[in-house]
Amino acid sequence: MSDLLTSRDALVEAGRHLVSLGLSPGTSGNISVRVGDRMIITPTNESMGELDPSRLAVLSLSGEHLEGPRPSKEFTLHRAFYRRLPEAGAVVHLHSVHAVAAACLPPWSAASAVAPITPYFVMRVGQTPLISYAPPGDSAQADELEALDVPCRAALLANHGSVVAADDLGAAVNAAVELEEACKLSLLTAGRPVSLLTHEQAVSLAAKYGSFWG
Incomplete structure (x- = not known):
């Protein structure tokens, strides 16, 4: 029970942090944490800056709604990453600009x-x-994510946003922020001669830090 309570509080704090950074406008975005064989996830149509730890949805990893308010319609994206990555403990989905x-x-x-x-x-x-692309809440995107033959802990959803998984909630939040910054830099430098990391440099970093590249 203590793990569930701690995870609820951490999820609420993470939501407030992402909103304070301007990465979750309106009621967009959702966060989940995995606790054993359950997923705690933000409810539908609620600002991540105004979450209540006592009003979070709880699902089984198969997607069965166990308790709490109606979950985000994007819960299948979270489930897809938990199925892909047994070590994943949290997933963050944002509509950051x-x-x-x-x-x-x-x-x-x-x-x-x-x-x-x-x-x-x-x-x-x-x-x-x-x-x-698929309409928001359509499980087609989750199905494609789960079936990808490319190893990854993050994806962009066409015309939609980002989704990131990590071992724990802090790492997932940090990765989501880092992905937003990389997208920003890519847009700022578009159309200009850009010095990217070489394939060898990227592969070496990924191997050292446990990410995926190449």
């Missing part, structure tokens, strides 16, 4: 929508494929 903008553009490569523009993007996020 630069990630959405980058998700409206052609991907840099088949394996990553975002180029290796900084070492921190490679270290903290790693390759980030672009998932095909």
